[in-house]
Amino acid sequence: MVDSPRGTTTRFRLQLSYDGSEFHGWAKQRGLRTVEDELGSVVDHLVAEHVDLTCAGRTDAGVHARGQVVHFDAERVDRLTLDHLNGALPHDIRARQLDVVPPEFDARFSAQWRRYSYTVSDDPRGPDPLMRRYQLALSDELDIDAMNEASRSLVGEHDFSSYCKVKEHGTSVREVLELKWDRLVSADSGLRTAIMHVKADAFCRSMVRSLAGALIPVGQGRKNREYPAQALEKRSRDAGIAVMPAHALVLEEVGYPAADQWEQRQWRTRSVRSGHQWNEKSNDASNLGP
């Protein structure tokens, strides 16, 4: 935390939802509409200064969020409320919760896990028109059991190079904590969907859409059940896995450890991601995952 000559800064944690359809992703890009830009300009206006936003998951263009988490530091905070935020934000971004947190909290580096969903309409009649913006439309019925069997080989700590679109600066080792497909038949429309739920300590770029890209062909019977694990073994971006479209992907939730572990988690994550050795400093470290 940086001391300010003018006063004391307060750190905030903000939880938000957005429809990514009309955003060029989270991160600022000159001349393009992004979540960071829209949210940043509202926060800047309310606190009457420029603040930097740090988010838990830098969503790509077209990706949605129900539970994105952001932190920022500000000085003049009397006008900073959930109501003021929602009053000024566009309708495709909603602030869900705003909390004051200690400076040890870091939305990105204190996070313990991220959970995403990826929804596929595999009904021959096509997706529910009211949900089509958030579903990938396929005409083949997906074999949920086959996709779940293939998914199991990807759970655990692995080098996900084959599932990362862009070379990471540090390591592409990630721990997938949960990966499963559910079958849903809508009570409203009678239409069938398949939903992938995936939870990991973190994801490299395009990783969730690549997991869907390896598993969906298994569900279609176009690849065998061993294909996703074989692709993983190649540890190469040349493994040929398709990156599936963004509009069916939602960042659902970000998990954090208990408050007394925020700082420790943050420094551990920073060192792991940069590829450096991290030394166990506490016997609580086992709670944080391998």
Place this chain on the structure above:
Amino acid sequence: MVDSPRGTTTRFRLQLSYDGSEFHGWAKQRGLRTVEDELGSVVDHLVAEHVDLTCAGRTDAGVHARGQVVHFDAERVDRLTLDHLNGALPHDIRARQLDVVPPEFDARFSAQWRRYSYTVSDDPRGPDPLMRRYQLALSDELDIDAMNEASRSLVGEHDFSSYCKVKEHGTSVREVLELKWDRLVSADSGLRTAIMHVKADAFCRSMVRSLAGALIPVGQGRKNREYPAQALEKRSRDAGIAVMPAHALVLEEVGYPAADQWEQRQWRTRSVRSGHQWNEKSNDASNLGP
């Protein structure tokens, strides 16, 4: 059913869903995009002739459907399949089911009831951005019990003149079979919504949005619980009830009696709606409602 000199016509019942956001309602209007136009041109193309479409509920501009029902007659029907329809329809219309029916079936006049939903986000944080296109956004928390108490006085057969935007050609007597509000807290977003479910033998123009317009102020505490019944008593379009926005309204389902009652139901409905006396012809008539 009209006999054709060229051959035999077949009557089809088509069930469909659509996102009304980008339609100027069901009915054809020159120069405007409507569901009847888009669906009609696809059906015309597949059967290589011009067919007239009859729907169960003529939805207004911006109103959605999950279970609209349409009938039409066609001669050359070998290319008329659900797959061909969905292959040619725009993504905001989906054909859900296609059946051959006897000529006694009439999508509009054989229908026994229509069921609509009207969804309000009354969460102070605003609607889930991914659902905002289909929810009315209000900031006051709605009192569901108060709205349900007020709703009970509207159930049954009444003259709904106060709830009809436009004077009906025939009678504005309708029978509301069910009218209730449910509270829902989304498991995905944690956000609160209130949903009105209403089922009636039929609805006059703007009736569902007027029912919402009378009941929502009760939920907000701006009107007392007797207000909707008092407005009903006025039997006048001047009762001052607001017609709520279209985007939160969905035609969910249309109910039909058993096949042997289609024709009877059709002629009964035609005579009731035109205000003429209908004579009981069968002791099965009691099944059709008063």
